[in-house]
Amino acid sequence: MDAALTAQALARFGAAVVVGALVALSLGIYGTVHEATGRSLVTLLFSNTLRLKVWLATLVVVLAVAEFMTGLRMKGRLGKKRGPRWVPRAHRLTGTLAFLFAIPVAYHCLWALGFHWSEGPRIFVHGLAGCLFFGALATKVVSVRGPGMPSWALPVLGGTLFTTLVAVWATSAFWFVTKFGVPGL
Amino acid sequence: MWQPTFERLVGALLLTGAIVFVLLLAGIGSELLMNPIPYNP
Numbered sequence: 001m002d003a004a005l006t007a008q009a010l011a012r013f014g015a016a017v018v019v020g021a022l023v024a025l026s027l028g029i030y031g032t033v034h035e036a037t038g039r040s041l042v043t044l045l046f047s048n049t050l051r052l053k054v055w056l057a058t059l060v061v062v063l064a065v066a067e068f069m070t071g072l073r074m075k076g077r078l079g080k081k082r083g084p085r086w087v088p089r090a091h092r093l094t095g096t097l098a099f100l101f102a103i104p105v106a107y108h109c110l111w112a113l114g115f116h117w118s119e120g121p122r123i124f125v126h127g128l129a130g131c132l133f134f135g136a137l138a139t140k141v142v143s144v145r146g147p148g149m150p151s152w153a154l155p156v157l158g159g160t161l162f163t164t165l166v167a168v169w170a171t172s173a174f175w176f177v178t179k180f181g182v183p184g185l
Numbered sequence: 186m187w188q189p190t191f192e193r194l195v196g197a198l199l200l201t202g203a204i205v206f207v208l209l210l211a212g213i214g215s216e217l218l219m220n221p222i223p224y225n226p
Contacts, residue, residue, distance in 0.1 A: 030210060040220035049224055092195045100202045104218065107209050112224050141199060 009150045016142040016149070024135025031115030031127060041108050049108060050176070051183045056105050057173040063098035064165050067091055071158050098165075099137060106130060122171045129167035136160045 046052040070091035072078035115127040140157040143149050176183070209215050 038224050040222045040224045042218055042220050089191055096195050096198050099199060103202055103206050110210060111215060
């Protein structure tokens with residue numbers, strides 16, 4: 001890769017990062033200035049919103065683990081070669097489903113609870129990681145569709161996405177399970 | 186044949202999810218997902 005192409009690839013990646021940063025910043029500002037409604041979500045088959053959120057967040061993490069493993073497989077870091085043809089499809093499908101299942105959880109956090117700066121480190125880290133997760137997700141979606149990105153861009157973004165999601169889950173659903181036990185439906 | 190259809194489906198799902206998320210945060214249709222019971226963790 002020549003220097004001009006590298007500079008071009010870095011500029012494209014930088015533009016994608018700016019998009020992600022704007023998404024993360026917008027969510028953080030929204031969560032701060034929006035007046036929390038304190039309302040519950042429709043709970044479907046669950047008995048209350050908290051149980052719905054704990055299980056949905058855990059499902060998102062399970063899908064993210066599957067996406068992480070298929071990502072490693074696609075890059076030849078897990079097993080021999082890059083795996084069969086279904087691996088990239090499974091990678092995209094699990095990522096998309098994780099995003100869709102994360103929407104009601106994040107929506108309730110932002111709409112009903114808001115972003116809290118001074119209610120303890122767990123809540124602050126949860127809010128911060130949540131905003132960074134959606135920012136990294138936006139950057140990855142823009143990058144994966146855009147041509148000529150640096151070869152390290154997607155692995156770095158995938159790792160960032162996975163790390164921020166685990167931080168979000170660890171400071172919410174996992175914290176709840178360790179404190180109150182596994183919730184029923 | 187199958188691959189472009191799959192890519193389009195995934196793209197459409199991501200775009201739809203993003204639009205729904207933004208609309209909900211803007212308050213459009215948020216009543217559809219909300220329960221009248223106050224949230225009491």
